[in-house]
Amino acid sequence: MILGFGGWLSDPSYGSTSLLLIDEHDGTAILVDPGEGVIRDLHLCGYNDLRRVKAILVTHRHGDHILGLPTLAQWAKVLQHKFTVVGPLDALSSLKVVLEATGVSNYEYYLDLLLVDEVEQVTIGSLRISFLRTLHSVPSLAIRVEDGSGGCLVYSGDTAYTESLEEFARDCKLLLHEVTFLDADSALLKKLGHSTLLDALKVAKGARCSILVPVHLGTYRKEDLVKYVSCIEGLQLVIPEKCLEVEL
Numbered sequence: 245m246i247l248g249f250g251g252w253l254s255d256p257s258y259g260s261t262s263l264l265l266i267d268e269h270d271g272t273a274i275l276v277d278p279g280e281g282v283i284r285d286l287h288l289c290g291y292n293d294l295r296r297v298k299a300i301l302v303t304h305r306h307g308d309h310i311l312g313l314p315t316l317a318q319w320a321k322v323l324q325h326k327f328t329v330v331g332p333l334d335a336l337s338s339l340k341v342v343l344e345a346t347g348v349s350n351y352e353y354y355l356d357l358l359l360v361d362e363v364e365q366v367t368i369g370s371l372r373i374s375f376l377r378t379l380h381s382v383p384s385l386a387i388r389v390e391d392g393s394g395g396c397l398v399y400s401g402d403t404a405y406t407e408s409l410e411e412f413a414r415d416c417k418l419l420l421h422e423v424t425f426l427d428a429d430s431a432l433l434k435k436l437g438h439s440t441l442l443d444a445l446k447v448a449k450g451a452r453c454s455i456l457v458p459v460h461l462g463t464y465r466k467e468d469l470v471k472y473v474s475c476i477e478g479l480q481l482v483i484p485e486k487c488l489e490v491e492l
Contacts, residue, residue, distance in 0.1 A: 247285040249459040249466075249484035251424050252308040259285055259486060260308040261460045263399060263420065264297075265371070265389060272369035275316075276301045276387065276399060282312035283319065289487035295325050299368045302331035303401035304384035305338035313339055313355075314346040320354035328356045330366060330373075334383040360385075376412045378403035380437030388412060395492030398453075402460060404433050405443040413451035417492055421447055422460035426472060438462075441472050448479055455490065457482045 245266065248259025260279025264286070267273070273296045275282070286292070294316075302310055313329070320327055329339065336357050343349045360366065365374045374388040380402045386409055390396045396416035400409060403422065413419050421444035425433070428440055441458060448456040456479055458469055466483055482490070 245289055245291070246420075246457070246459070246484055246486065246488045246490075247282060247289060248279065248486060249461055250308075251422075251460045251462050252306065253463055254461050255463075255465075258461060258466070260312075261422070262312070264289070264291060265397075267369045267371055267391065269370055269392070271296050272371070273297045274299045274301060274368055274371065274373075274389075277303055277309040277401075278312035278316055279308040280311045283315050285486065294319055295323060297327060299328040299330055299366075301373070301387055302329060302335045302339070303387065303399075304332065304380060304382050305335040306382065306402070309402075310335065310339060310342065314343055314348050314351075317343060317348055317351035317355055321351050326354050326356055328358055328368075330358045330360055332361065332383045332385055333359055374412075376408060378409065378437075379406050379434070380404070381435075382437075384437070386412060388416065391492065397490075397492060398451075399459075400439070400444075400447070402437060403439060404437050405439055405446065407450075410447050410450035413447060413453060415452050417453065418455045418457065418490055419444075419448045419451065419453040420457045420459050423458035423469070424460055424462040426462075426464055426468060441469060445476065445479070449476075453479065455480045455482060457484055457488075457490065459484055 250258025263276040424438035
């Protein structure tokens with residue numbers, strides 16, 4: 245489920261790019277990149293059972309991917325429920341600072357921090373999650389999630405184009421790829437660590453994905469995405485919406 249699909253600078257109605265992954269076999273849920281307002285977005289999308297959220301994946305430390313965690317920590321205390329927070333060292337170290345800055349460092353007890361790097365995997369319920377280091381302005385990860393029945397999705401996190409992401413996403417049905425710009429100079433993209441729609445299409449086609457959902461949209465209307473794509477053979481482009489559900 246897409247809880248939000250905007251970047252740090254985008255239409256406020258888009259919300260921060262956050263995802264909720266739900267294992268249909270046992271109802272286990274995984275929250276990905278909880279930005280500002282993630283609790284509100286969960287409620288707006290009709291998801292109120294935070295006890296089913298077993299893990300929170302954080303791809304990097306930028307605010308639109310992490311600032312919902314202090315509120316989640318407070319809810320964890322109220323519910324007497326622990327979240328496992330999975331991410332790179334840079335992000336988990338920054339989380340401690342954010343909790344301290346917002347006056348809830350004592351709630352860290354309810355967050356079990358699990359450090360990963362690009363070669364590690366974690367298993368949560370029946371979901372196997374792999375990580376890949378991407379090309380961003382701070383250490384950042386892409387994630388690949390596979391279920392027990394062959395379903396697979398990849399979320400790029402924030403990144404400039406990289407061939408390694410094509411291999412990482414190989415033969416996954418669903419690719420959620422950041423599209424901060426519709427078009428931009430390649431030097432700027434590398435400096436900022438972001439992608440264009442053409443970059444996302446290149447990854448999706450190279451990886452043989454069948455569905456591409458652009459996320460982390462920048463300061464343009466989401467409707468403009470379709471103007472740049474007339475025909476994509478073998479690839480379905482899905483324009484993001486809040487609370488959009490995609491089944492694998």
